[in-house]
Amino acid sequence: MLRTDTGQTVKLDAYSETDFVFESVFLTIRLFDGSAEIESEIRLRRREGSGADAPLVLDGDELTLTFLKLDGDRLPDADYDAEPGGLTIRSLPAAEAFTLTIGTRIVPEENTKLMGLYRSNGIWCTQCEAEGFRRITYFYDRPDVLIPYKVRIEAPKVAAPILLSNGNPGETGDLDSGRHFAVWDDPFNKPSYLFAMVAGDLERVGDTFRTASGHDVTLAIFTDKGRSHQAGYAMDALKRSMAWDERRFGREYDLDVFNIVAISDFNMGAMENKGLNVFNHKYVLLDPDTATDQDYAGVETVIAHEYFHNWTGNRITCRDWFQLCLKEGLTVFRDQEFSSDERERTVQRIGSVRRLKSMQFPEDQGPLQHPVRPSEYREISNFYTATIYDKGAELVRMIATLLGPEDFRAGMDLYFERHDGDAATIEAFVKVFEDVAGIDLSSFALWYHQAGTPTLTVTEAYDEAEDRYTLTLAQSLKQGAAGTGTKPMLMPVKIGLVGPNGEDRPLNPSQGGEIREDVIQLSEAEETFVFDKVGGRPYLSVLRDFSAPVTLDHDQSESDRLALARLDPNPFNRWRILNDLIGERLAAAAGGTSEPAQNPLGDELVTAILETAGDDRLDPAFRAQVLNVPADTEIARLIGENVDPLRVYETATRARKTIATAGTQVFERLVAAAPADAAFSPDAASAGKRALANAALGFATLSDGHPDRAFARFEKASNMTDRQAALAILVFRFPEHETTHRALDAFYARYEDDALVLDKWFALQAAAPGEDTLDRVQKLSTHPRFTLKNPNRARSLIGSFAGMNPTAFHRRDGRGYAWFCERLIELDAINPQISARMATAFRAWRTLESERRAKAEDALRDLAKLPHLSRDLRDIVDRTLA
Numbered sequence: 001m002l003r004t005d006t007g008q009t010v011k012l013d014a015y016s017e018t019d020f021v022f023e024s025v026f027l028t029i030r031l032f033d034g035s036a037e038i039e040s041e042i043r044l045r046r047r048e049g050s051g052a053d054a055p056l057v058l059d060g061d062e063l064t065l066t067f068l069k070l071d072g073d074r075l076p077d078a079d080y081d082a083e084p085g086g087l088t089i090r091s092l093p094a095a096e097a098f099t100l101t102i103g104t105r106i107v108p109e110e111n112t113k114l115m116g117l118y119r120s121n122g123i124w125c126t127q128c129e130a131e132g133f134r135r136i137t138y139f140y141d142r143p144d145v146l147i148p149y150k151v152r153i154e155a156p157k158v159a160a161p162i163l164l165s166n167g168n169p170g171e172t173g174d175l176d177s178g179r180h181f182a183v184w185d186d187p188f189n190k191p192s193y194l195f196a197m198v199a200g201d202l203e204r205v206g207d208t209f210r211t212a213s214g215h216d217v218t219l220a221i222f223t224d225k226g227r228s229h230q231a232g233y234a235m236d237a238l239k240r241s242m243a244w245d246e247r248r249f250g251r252e253y254d255l256d257v258f259n260i261v262a263i264s265d266f267n268m269g270a271m272e273n274k275g276l277n278v279f280n281h282k283y284v285l286l287d288p289d290t291a292t293d294q295d296y297a298g299v300e301t302v303i304a305h306e307y308f309h310n311w312t313g314n315r316i317t318c319r320d321w322f323q324l325c326l327k328e329g330l331t332v333f334r335d336q337e338f339s340s341d342e343r344e345r346t347v348q349r350i351g352s353v354r355r356l357k358s359m360q361f362p363e364d365q366g367p368l369q370h371p372v373r374p375s376e377y378r379e380i381s382n383f384y385t386a387t388i389y390d391k392g393a394e395l396v397r398m399i400a401t402l403l404g405p406e407d408f409r410a411g412m413d414l415y416f417e418r419h420d421g422d423a424a425t426i427e428a429f430v431k432v433f434e435d436v437a438g439i440d441l442s443s444f445a446l447w448y449h450q451a452g453t454p455t456l457t458v459t460e461a462y463d464e465a466e467d468r469y470t471l472t473l474a475q476s477l478k479q480g481a482a483g484t485g486t487k488p489m490l491m492p493v494k495i496g497l498v499g500p501n502g503e504d505r506p507l508n509p510s511q512g513g514e515i516r517e518d519v520i521q522l523s524e525a526e527e528t529f530v531f532d533k534v535g536g537r538p539y540l541s542v543l544r545d546f547s548a549p550v551t552l553d554h555d556q557s558e559s560d561r562l563a564l565a566r567l568d569p570n571p572f573n574r575w576r577i578l579n580d581l582i583g584e585r586l587a588a589a590a591g592g593t594s595e596p597a598q599n600p601l602g603d604e605l606v607t608a609i610l611e612t613a614g615d616d617r618l619d620p621a622f623r624a625q626v627l628n629v630p631a632d633t634e635i636a637r638l639i640g641e642n643v644d645p646l647r648v649y650e651t652a653t654r655a656r657k658t659i660a661t662a663g664t665q666v667f668e669r670l671v672a673a674a675p676a677d678a679a680f681s682p683d684a685a686s687a688g689k690r691a692l693a694n695a696a697l698g699f700a701t702l703s704d705g706h707p708d709r710a711f712a713r714f715e716k717a718s719n720m721t722d723r724q725a726a727l728a729i730l731v732f733r734f735p736e737h738e739t740t741h742r743a744l745d746a747f748y749a750r751y752e753d754d755a756l757v758l759d760k761w762f763a764l765q766a767a768a769p770g771e772d773t774l775d776r777v778q779k780l781s782t783h784p785r786f787t788l789k790n791p792n793r794a795r796s797l798i799g800s801f802a803g804m805n806p807t808a809f810h811r812r813d814g815r816g817y818a819w820f821c822e823r824l825i826e827l828d829a830i831n832p833q834i835s836a837r838m839a840t841a842f843r844a845w846r847t848l849e850s851e852r853r854a855k856a857e858d859a860l861r862d863l864a865k866l867p868h869l870s871r872d873l874r875d876i877v878d879r880t881l882a
C-alpha cells in the first residue's frame, strides 16, 4: 500500500494478501548520537499463486536506503527503486526462500512526529502503531504479516546502559569505543506495529508474578532518573491486572519478562508492544502529593488496558486497520470490567456512560461520524476515536448482556482457542458467540457497520380496569455524515417495573415474547409487550445500566421520574434519571431565546438532587456524580442547533447557584465532614469521600461568593486531589481575584520542575470559563515552560482551551478560532497526530448560532486552503467541512 502525502483513500474491500510471505526478521539497530543505522535481515519467499514476476513492494516513510542485499550480495541498481516513501524490488526468486538485507539510516533526534524511532529526554524509544515501523525500515508494515523477531541493539554504554526490546532477553556484551549490545528474542509471531525498542539511562523498579500454572515472570517498570519511587502504584495495578485476567478470562501471561517504560514525550496514553509496553509517563508516575484520585484511576485503567492487550490485540491481532475495534473495543470492555470489579460497579458505569455521551455521542452525531468498523480511511491515526474505543466497548457489552455471563465467557474461550495466533476480523469475533449460543447475530452485527446513535422511543399505557400495562419500544436511526444504513438492530433493553415501595415486579408479558431476566431483546423497528395483572400502575425503569448506546426518547412524567430517582432498585438509573432531567431542563432554558427562568431546574428537581447528595446511606462517590451537573458541551449537544455557548454557561451557572443556595445546610455539613488532612489512600472509597467533599466545597463557595474558604482548603490540602480541586474553584470562579493569583503562584513555585503537575497548572487556567480567558491563554503560550513539542504540554494549554472551554474558544468575535488556528498550523509542522486530534474541537461548528457558525466556517476554510497541511490535519479539516 504505497501512498503519497496527498492522501489516497484506503478501502476495506481492496484488501488482499501480500505477494510475498515473510518468515522471520533479524533487526540490528545501531544507535549513535545524531543518527541510527538499521539493518533488517528478512527471510521470505514468493506466495504460492501470486505472479512469478510480481515485484516486492515495501512500505517506507521518510527513509534513506544505505544498502540492499539479496542472499548476501548487493543488488544491482536496476533491480530496485528506493524512495523515502517505499521500496520496490524486481527480479526476485520465483519459488525458493531467500534473504533480503536492507540498510537504512534515520535521525531520531529530528523525529518530532514521535512515530517510529525518536528520542525523548535523551532516551531512544519507538512507537510503531499504526504505521511507525515504516519510519525505521522498509517493511510490510501491515498487521497481517506475523513473524518472529530477533533484535540486536548496539549503543553507547553511558547514554544507554539499559537496552530493551520485545520478548525474552538473550546475549549481552561489550563492544569497542565504550559501546555495548543486547539481543532480544520474541518467540511469538507478531506484526510490525507491536515492535518496540528502548535504550537509555533508566531507573528500574522490579517485582515478580507467579502465574496460575506456576510460571515465574520478572516484572519491571523503567523510569527517568529519580522517578522510580513514583512507580509503585502502577506495579501494584499490573499485578492485580495479571491476576484478574486469570480469574475472569482464564488468560495467563506468556513470556519470562514483562517490561514497562515511562516516557515523557508520547502521542497517546500508552502502547501494548509485546512484552515491552511503552507508556506516556502520565499513566505510570504517581504519588499523593502530585497526583489526583482521577490520575490514580487513570493509571490503573491504562496499565490494565495495555496488559489485557497481550491476549486481545497481541496473541490475536487485527487482519487490517479496519478491524481496529476488534482489539480496542474488546480491550476497553475488559479494562472497564476490571475497574468495576476492583472499585464500585455503579460508579464505574456512570463514569463510562458520561465518557461515552461526552466524547462518542458528539462524534457519532457530527461530521466526523464513522462506523465502529469503518470501510475506508485516509489517515488511520485519525481513527483512534471514541467510536472505535468506547462505542466498540459498548458493542461487546451488549453481546455480554444478550448472551448472559456463561455463554459470553464460553464465547470468549472459543475466540481465544479458535483464533490464537491469527490476524482476525470482526466477523470471526461475532461468529464465536453465534456458535456457542446457537443464535443468529446478523442483525446485531449491523451495529458495527451503521454509524450514528439510534433513538429508542418508549411509550407506555396502563389500563386501570384490567390492571394491564402495555409497553412499546421503537428504534430508529437517521442517516448521518457516514451515509451508512438505517436498519433496525438487535439491542438489549434492560427494564424494571417498579412498585411504590421500590420493588421490582415480575416480567412475564402475556404478549410480545419472553423476557429473560430483565433484558428485552429488541430486534424489530417496533415491539409491544403486554403485562397482565401487574398489581397497580408501575414506574418504568428503562435502559438500566445503559444497556444499549442509544438516545432515549421517553415521555415520562416528572413525578414518575422523581419517584424513580428515590426508589429504583437499579442505582445506575437513579443517577441517570436525575442527570437526564438536569440536562433536559438546562437545554430547554439555554436553547430558547427568552430570558431564562430564575430556576431552570424547578424546585422539585433541586430537592431531589439535594436529598440524594445529603443521603449518608448512599456511596459518597455516587452522590458526587449526582452533583456533577452535565458539562456545557453536553448541554450544547442536547440543544442541537443555534447554540450560544455563553448562554449555556450562564444557564448552567444559574442552576448551580440555585442548588448551592437551596442546599447551604447540606453543603456546609459535607464540607465540615471533609477528610481535609486525613492520611491519603487512593482506594475508591476514600476517593469517593474526597470527590463528595470537593463538590460540596464548590457549591458552598458559590453561595459564599468569596474565595476565602477555597483558598484555606488549598493551603491546608495534604494531597493533590484536594489541592487541585480547591485551585480549580478559585480559577473558575474568581479568575482575576488577587487570592487566585496568589494560589497559582504558590502552586507554580512548588511544582515548577514537575512536568506532569505543571500540565495541570496550564490546563486549569486554559479551562477557566469566560471570553477573557483567551488573553490569559495567549500570554501563557509565551511562558518559558510552554512548548508545542511535548504533547502533554501542548494538550494542557491548547487542547484544554479548544476542547474544554466553549465560552473562550467560541468567543463571539471569532478571536478564539483565529488564535487557535495559528497554533494548530505551528503544531502541524511539528506533530501532525496531535494537531489533527486538536482540530476535532471544531466538530460541532454547525450547531452554533449563526454569527459564531460563520466565523468558525471561515476559520476552517482558511485552514483548508493552506497548501502544506499534514495528511492527518487535512483529513480532519476536510471531513469537518464536508
Ligand code: 0A1
Residues within 6 Å of the ligand: 127, 128, 129, 130, 267, 268, 269, 270, 271, 272, 305, 306, 328, 384
Ligand atoms: N494501541 C494503543 C493506542 C495507541 C495508538 C497509536 C499510538 O501511536 C502514537 C499509540 C498508542 C492503546 O490502545 O492503548
Ligand code: ZN
Residues within 6 Å of the ligand: 305, 309, 327, 328, 331
Ligand atoms: Zn488499546
